[in-house]
Amino acid sequence: MLDTAVIGSGMAGTAVAAELERLGRDYIVLEAGPHQGRAHIAADEGSAHLADPAQDPAFTPFLAQPGTPYGPLSGYRRRVGGRSLYWRGICLRIEDDALREWPAEVRRALLGTDGEPGLYARTEAALKAWSGGTRLTQARTETEEAMAKELAGLGYPAVPTPRAIRTLGQGRWEAYSPVTGLPSERIRTGHRVSAVRKRAEGGYSLILDDGDGPALDARHVVLCAGTVGNIELVDGLVHGQHREPRRYSLVDHVACGMLVVEDGRHGAMESSVHAGFDAPSRSNLIVERQRHGSGVLMDAWAMGEQPPEAASTVLVGDRTSIVLEPPALAALDAVRREQRNLLRELARRTGLKARFREEYVSFDEALAQAEAQPGTAVVYDATIGELDHESGGLPLDGEHVDVAGQLREAPGVAVAGPCLIPRAGAANPSLTTLALARYVVQHMS
Ligand SMILES: Cc1cc2nc3c(=O)[nH]c(=O)nc-3n(C[C@H](O)[C@H](O)[C@H](O)COP(=O)(O)OP(=O)(O)OC[C@H]3O[C@@H](n4cnc5c(N)ncnc54)[C@H](O)[C@@H]3O)c2cc1C
Numbered sequence: 001m002l003d004t005a006v007i008g009s010g011m012a013g014t015a016v017a018a019e020l021e022r023l024g025r026d027y028i029v030l031e032a033g034p035h036q037g038r039a040h041i042a043a044d045e046g047s048a049h050l051a052d053p054a055q056d057p058a059f060t061p062f063l064a065q066p067g068t069p070y071g072p073l074s075g076y077r078r079r080v081g082g083r084s085l086y087w088r089g090i091c092l093r094i095e096d097d098a099l100r101e102w103p104a105e106v107r108r109a110l111l112g113t114d115g116e117p118g119l120y121a122r123t124e125a126a127l128k129a130w131s132g133g134t135r136l137t138q139a140r141t142e143t144e145e146a147m148a149k150e151l152a153g154l155g156y157p158a159v160p161t162p163r164a165i166r167t168l169g170q171g172r173w174e175a176y177s178p179v180t181g182l183p184s185e186r187i188r189t190g191h192r193v194s195a196v197r198k199r200a201e202g203g204y205s206l207i208l209d210d211g212d213g214p215a216l217d218a219r220h221v222v223l224c225a226g227t228v229g230n231i232e233l234v235d236g237l238v239h240g241q242h243r244e245p246r247r248y249s250l251v252d253h254v255a256c257g258m259l260v261v262e263d264g265r266h267g268a269m270e271s272s273v274h275a276g277f278d279a280p281s282r283s284n285l286i287v288e289r290q291r292h293g294s295g296v297l298m299d300a301w302a303m304g305e306q307p308p309e310a311a312s313t314v315l316v317g318d319r320t321s322i323v324l325e326p327p328a329l330a331a332l333d334a335v336r337r338e339q340r341n342l343l344r345e346l347a348r349r350t351g352l353k354a355r356f357r358e359e360y361v362s363f364d365e366a367l368a369q370a371e372a373q374p375g376t377a378v379v380y381d382a383t384i385g386e387l388d389h390e391s392g393g394l395p396l397d398g399e400h401v402d403v404a405g406q407l408r409e410a411p412g413v414a415v416a417g418p419c420l421i422p423r424a425g426a427a428n429p430s431l432t433t434l435a436l437a438r439y440v441v442q443h444m445s
Contacts, residue, residue, distance in 0.1 A: 001203055002028055004444075005218035007193045007233065010082020011430055012417035013224030014178035015437035017186060023441065029182070030206065030216070032192035032225075033058060033078030040085050040174035051086060062228040062390075063320055069252075069312050070322045070385035076226055080187055081179040083388060089163040089175030091127060091136055091431040092284060093120050095277055098305065098425030103397040106422075109439050110432075119435035127164040127434075130176050136162035137274075140173075143289055144271035151275050151287060154349045161272040161286055171268025178434070195236045196221055198410060220412045220444060227390045227419040228314065228322075234400055235316040238409045245317030248393040251308070251424050254283075254332055255382040256339040257301030257363075258347070258354060259370040266291040275346075277426065278302065281338030284426050285346070295374070297367075300346055302339040303387070304426045307331055312384060314393060324384060336381065343379065352377045391418035391429050396436075398422065405440035416440045 004020060006013050009031035020027045036058065041047045053059040053073045061075035077083050099107050112118030117125075128136055137159040139145035144160045151158035164176040195207040205215045223230045231248045239246060270290035277284055283304030289296050306312075310331035315321050324332075340356055347354035354377035355369070366380035394415055397403040405420055407413040416437050418429040 002026070002216065002218040004028075004220040004222065005030055005204075005206055005216065006222045006224055007196075007206070008032075008082065008224035008226060008229065008417075009080050009179060009187055010076070010224065010226060010417075011084040011087070011178070012433050012437055013222075014081065014084060014182060015434050016222050016224055016416050016441055017182050018178040019438050019441040021182065021186070027186065028218075029187045030191035030193055031080050031082075031187060031189050033060075033076075033080065033082075033189065035080045035184075035187070035189050038081055038085070038177070038180050040177060043168060043172055043174040045170075045172065062226075063322065065319070065321070067321055067323065069324045069383065070228075070390070071383065074385035074388070074390070076229075080189060081177055082226070084175075084177035084179055087175050087388075087430055089165040090272075090286075090428045091124065091162045091164050092274070092427035094421075094423075094425040094427045094432055095282075097282075098423045101423040103403045103422065105403050106396050106436075106439070110435055119439055120431065123431060123435045123438070127176055127431075131164055131166050136164060140165070140167055141267055141269050141271045143266060144273060147271055147273045147287060147289065151273055156275040156285070158273050158275045158287075161274040163272070167269060173269060191216075193225070193233070196223070196233055196410075196413065197237070204410070204413065220414070222414045222416055222440070222444075223407075224416050227393055227417060228320065230415055230417060230419045231314055231393045232316055232320055234394055234407065234415070237407070237413070238400065243317070245315040248314040248316065249308070249311045250314045250322060250390055251306040251311050251392050252384045253303050253382075253387050253389045253424070253426070253428075254306050254310075254335045254339070254384070255301055255303040255387060256336055256343065256379065257299055257366075257382075258343050258377040258379045259363075259366050260298040260352060260377045261292060261370045261374040262289075262296045262298055263374070264296045266296045275300075278304075278338075278342045281335060281342050282307070282426055283335075283339055283342060285342060287346075297370075298377075300343060300377075302342050303428075304335050304339060305424055306384065307335065308423065310335070311392065322385070332384070340379065343377075347377055355379065389418070389424075389429050391421040391424050394419040395422035396420050404443035405436065406443065412445065414440050414444050
């Protein structure tokens with residue numbers, strides 16, 4: 001019998017595997033998709049277009065029938081490395097106000113105690129060492145440096161956006177992925193685990209491809225099949241074939257931005273500045289510039305928490321669906337109003353002419369309008385599920401998962417990934433996902 005099976009080889013699965021490797025444990029990673037190389041998509045000009053799910057053959061929607069939230073462009077990149085080969089490397093810590101609602105033990109582990117660095121500081125140090133810089137907020141382009149200075153001059157606490165990336169020249173770059181260091185013999189591709197079942201003799205059977213493949217037995221299991229996938233696997237393990245749909249809470253981030261097509265030149269590498277956290281909208285403000293045709297595209301966006309009272313609901317039954325109920329929609333509108341105020345203020349301070357509309361405008365629609373009116377800022381929104389930041393559902397110290405990331409109903413089964421996040425705050429999830437992967441493995445029996 002296998003000692004430890006890790007299900008999923010994305011950001012969480014490979015971070016868990018890296019920690020198991022470091023501890024000298026015996027493990028295998030089971031990945032539904034194929035091996036398609038381990039290079040980040042931005043490392044090669046020819047694969048940068050894969051960031052767009054519509055152009056990526058590895059893209060697999062979360063839901064058999066995508067709904068309004070979590071529509072047809074929300075899903076996995078089903079291949080070894082998962083979305084760790086697509087992410088932009090933005091590494092922000094979850095803000096204190098949100099962390100305050102986490103279990104005290106986990107908060108202490110993340111932040112450290114009595115002068116001892118916590119998992120956030122250790123993970124940041126490892127990412128900094130990997131990127132070869134002196135800090136994650138090191139300017140990557142001259143424009144980035146100039147933008148940070150300009151925004152600081154306008155009163156924003158602006159720094160180059162903290163990113164775990166390495167620049168490779170000619171606009172190419174790569175973001176950190178734990179998959180690059182894993183031995184190939186530890187990864188089994190084409191192994192989609194459809195269910196985990198307790199064995200009467202001890203340990204667990206992993207059912208492959210809806211029972212069509214042979215089962216694999218393991219003493220320990222770590223579920224890293226993405227947030228929605230983990231919810232489905234835990235639901236199947238705990239409830240079996242119940243008819244009534246069960247409810248799990250899920251959040252993404254709420255984002256609103258403005259686009260301006262400007263004259264001028266920009267190098268091949270994009271520039272990104274974090275202009276601080278805004279308390280009224282509970283959002284991080286990021287201002288970016290990149291080459292766009294013969295000019296430059298500025299994209300300033302506020303990304304905030306999908307508040308707990310505005311969470312989506314995952315319904316797991318015969319078929320998984322995700323819904324947003326009317327009270328949640330009203331709470332989301334309140335966040336979007338504050339985000340528009342934040343962007344209006346940025347337009348005022350920078351002297352930009354801006355067109356604000358209260359109703360939803362997609363990125364593509366806003367871009368077409370911005371191209372038609374160079375110099376005018378046009379506002380857009382991201383729909384829930386579009387940002388690939390789905391988290392929650394199996395929170396630490398919640399109904400199913402204990403404070404150490406272990407499944408209450410199934411000793412020997414641990415869970416990793418953004419699904420563990422008890423309160424998401426405004427930060428992108430991956431710094432926290434990487435930190436929690438170490439935490440969960442350290443608490444495995
Ligand atoms: C374009 C893009 C940019 C992003 N930028 C950022 C950023 O800058 N900062 C940030 O913090 N986050 C960012 N993210 C989000 C980040 O990538 C995700 O939060 C993170 O990858 C989620 O990790 P995960 O391990 O839960 O899921 P994934 O990385 O999606 O991994 C899940 C893996 O499990 C496999 N799998 C699923 N089900 C099964 C099963 N039943 N059996 C076997 N295998 C299975 C999948 O094929 C996949 O390989 C970005 C995402 C995208 C797509």
